[in-house]
Amino acid sequence: MTNVEFSYSLNEHSKSLRPFAMRLTKDMDDANDLVQETMLKAYTNRDKFSDGTNLRAWLYTIMKNTFFTRYQRMLRRGTFVDTTDNLHYINSGDFSIENKAHSKFALDDIYKCIGALNSAYKVPFMMYFKGFKYQEIADELNLPIGTVKNRIHLARKTLKGDLKVYKTN
Structure with a gap:
């Protein structure tokens, strides 16, 4: 060739x-x-x-x-190699291991708040969360698509208010 x-x-x-x-x-x-x-x-x-x-x-x-x-x-x-004679960086206490316990508490709070939602809002929200499209949710629940969007929006707004303690900003 x-x-x-x-x-x-x-x-x-x-x-x-x-x-x-x-x-x-x-x-x-x-x-x-x-x-x-x-x-x-x-x-x-x-x-x-x-x-x-x-x-x-x-x-x-x-x-x-x-x-x-x-x-x-x-x-x-991204790998750090400690080349000091006494391994100062490795032996220093600047590094700590995070056990992720706070994320379990946050997850528990999220599930609790979702569970407290009225089922009219919880069902469409959970379907959307699981990956259903708005139209699929509307067809499944026999609701207008605008109602589905509104209920999901209100559920998110309620959850955002209930979980504001976890806001990072």
Whole structure:
């Protein structure tokens, strides 16, 4: 395969790489960077591609490996290594472990407040919370969609007022 044919094939496959890059990175700019880096690596290593094999699979493998390498590099950058002779930073009491007990109390309070809601508000709110769309809730409960939206809004407003002690700002 000539360089021109290889470049043309790369260009044809670049469109199919974008959705895969988006699933990996979950960010459009990062996905575009990943596709670009994959294409660059594929072109610079075109001599390693064997004619007659699946170019698309080869590109997906390059992309996956590039993503994992980037991810591991990012994790290593966040790692702190104590190089002091007496391990001062490791032995200092500046680090503490959080046991997440406060989140259990908050969760208990949330469930208690939801349980205290009138069922006319609680049922649509819980259905919405579980992932139902407004129209699905309206159809299931035989209510107008405006009523469903209003009841969910009022339930959220009530919960927000009841749980204002947990507001972070």
